[in-house]
Amino acid sequence: MTKQKIFEGAATALVTPLTETGVDYEAFGRLIDWQIEAGIDGLVIAGTTGEGSTLSDEEHREVLKFAVEKAAGRVPMIAGTGSNDTAYAIDLTKYACELDYDAMLVVTPYYNKATQNGLVAMYNAIADASTKPLILYNVPSRTGCSIEPATYVKLMAHENIAAIKEANGDISKIVKTMSLIGDGLDLYSGNDDQIIPILSVGGSGVISVLSNLMPKETSEMCHLFFEGKVKEAAALQLKLLPLVNALFSEVNPIPVKAAMAAMGYGKNILRLPLTPMEEAHEAVLLDEMRKLALI
Secondary structure, three states, X not given: OOOOOOOOEEEEEOOOOEOOOOEOHHHHHHHHHHHHHOOOOEEEEOOOOOOHHHOXXXXXHHHHHHHHHHHOOOOOEEEEOOOOOHHHHHHHHXXXXXXXXXXXXXXXXXXXXXXXXXXXXXXXXXXXXXXOOEEEEEOHHHHOOOOOHHHHHHHOOOOOEEEEEEOOOOHHHHHHHHHHHOOOOEEEEOOHHHHHHHHHOOOOEEEEOHXXXXXXXXXXXXXXXXXXXXXXXXXXXXXXXXXHHHHOOOOOOHHHHHHHHHOOOOOOXXXXXXXXXXXXXXXXXXXXXXXXXXX
């Protein structure tokens, strides 16, 4: 069963610029426009990188509404609507459907976790409530909960479950998943250091932190691969690896928030328990950005 592709290439897991008292919508609007003008293939709003977990419910809804209206149909828009409270995830998903988002990014439940049967039940419940496709987000290093390859086979039977953002870091496990699901689900890399390896086993692109800084180049990496220019794509992956490593030298989105502030997109403000980047790590990050003429 082949489902409609949500996007192909690079979608930015966009930061949410913050002030001391709320969301910096001026910076957020400029960031959305710049991303689209630079040629990004899609935008993810209020996900992990967008600090969705520490936005209030009112802020989360306002951010989703603002972003989709600002994008105005120029690129596919994906709403972060996952939660460890399934009822709340369903509520947010319904709201994002009303806003006409193209898809939902739904993370596995964190803290309370789930069995594989629980994941199937949860995702089917959210998919039943949605009028738009879901991207299942597997990031066990953050949630303590992993979707197993065989579980994807069960989940792909639902018409509204369309894709995977896979950030388990285990290429062998991802290869096994692809061998089982065929074309039943699209696969997106959730790790910027594994874009080309994941494309090589049939991936459709990446949901990227790197592309906050380099939307054009991250998209180009994917499209070079799709055009058969594998060596050029791999060379770009390797060239940008030092920057990627700096962007993950502390927990995401701490470094990328510092990077975007240095580029003029809002202040370097995060919400507790996240705190600004340590000086030594920030110095390395800014040095890598200077090498690439980003600042």
